[in-house]
Amino acid sequence: MSDDKAVTIPAQTTGEPSGGAATLTKDAAPGEVLLKVTGLKKHFPIKKGLLQRQVGAVHAVDGIDFEVRSGETLGVVGESGCGKSTMGRLITRLLEPTDGKVEFEGRDITHLGVGAMRPLRRDVQMIFQDPYSSLNPRHTIGTIIGAPFKLQGVMPEGGIKKEVQRLLSVVGLNPEHYNRYPHEFSGGQRQRIGIARALALNPKLVVADEPVSALDVSIQAQVVNLLDDLQQELGLTYVIIAHDLSVVRHVSDRIAVMYLGKIVELADRELLYKSPMHPYTKALMSAVPIPDPRRKNAKSERILLKGDVPSPISPPSGCRFHTRCWKATEICKTTEPKLVELRPGQQVACHHPENFADQAPQDTVLLTAAKEAAELVADEVLAESAQTSAAVAAEVAEAETEAETPEAAETPESPEADAPEAEVSEEEPPAKEK
Structure with missing residues (x-):
């Protein structure tokens, strides 16, 4: 966890900060434990034959333990297929765990049904990896961002339209584009729409599943800066899943390294990058x-x-x-x-x-x-x-x-x-x- 330390997000996510970078300050002190995961597992059954008998299972997540404190950012990294995205869907209860326990604010939410989870959806939101498939192409962005209010039965002050336009301006989009459709926006703009939808109900925990991996390098820094800025303004807690170590280094307070369904190392950012143990x-x-051009010919x-x-x-x-x-x-x-x-x-x-x-x-x-x-x-x-x-x-x-x-x-x-x-x-x- 860094205290009052300026974080510079480069225009490229592959190394040293570059000239046109924006500087933000990460000064959120860690609070109480917001999310606690104990022995979490998810095994997807493999079935064959006419009777669909189970012949095996994919051990996507196979027993992980960690905590996330209020106001901090936990980065999760690892190779493709290590179980990062499955873990994100488990802690947001979009998937049913095979075993283990997920506690949110001290309450066990591991096996809550759809009805019992509905009030908690206001506090736990997710930003999906693909900004193209996560938005309904038949709905306007006003309808997409306003959907959480209707689903939760919340009427913001001034009406839903006014609140949606405010959210659009918060994420850097033109409020006048309220009636446009997703295909009229670029990849970076669509990801901002997804962020606005996730922030609509002022959640306490946001799980971002590779929020910049599908974006152009020149847009990645803008979205990462936006997430960092919103965390300071709204007091958000993030679990950011990524495979780009440079992005994770700039936005995380602690980092968990996953390999084949297990967490092999969990450390503060500075310790992990200075002296990795695993x-x-x-x-x-x-x-x-x-x-670095000077390292071009270096071994x-x-x-x-x-x-x-x-x-x-x-x-x-x-x-x-x-x-x-x-x-x-x-x-x-x-x-x-x-x-x-x-x-x-x-x-x-x-x-x-x-x-x-x-x-x-x-x-x-x-x-x-x-x-x-x-x-x-x-x-x-x-x-x-x-x-x-x-x-x-x-x-x-x-x-x-x-x-x-x-x-x-x-x-x-x-x-x-x-x-x-x-x-x-x-x-x-x-x-x-x-």
């Missing part, structure tokens, strides 16, 4: 292009991942990333790591995290898949990973030694207490072998 997060960060340190994302129908055992990870050992294959807070404000699910002491120093033998994956990772990256992990392990060992009482320090067991940590520095070099 190998998958580090690979994602390395893929962000840096628009790329991008981490190439081995193969494709495994099928969500039969996800791998243990850590789901072990089939593509260059640090995977036997424990990664057999034991699923839990999402634990290794550093204040940073949770990670990994047995061999980056930029931190190894959580399983006794397991040093790399899997065959890890050796193959290491061939796709630059030597500089592997060397840096080994040095950082060794340095952090030494720091942790030194802190533990200092924390011991003088009597404990004099006992012969003290040197042995540091032995597991010392193994960390010897555990990393095998990853360099090719």
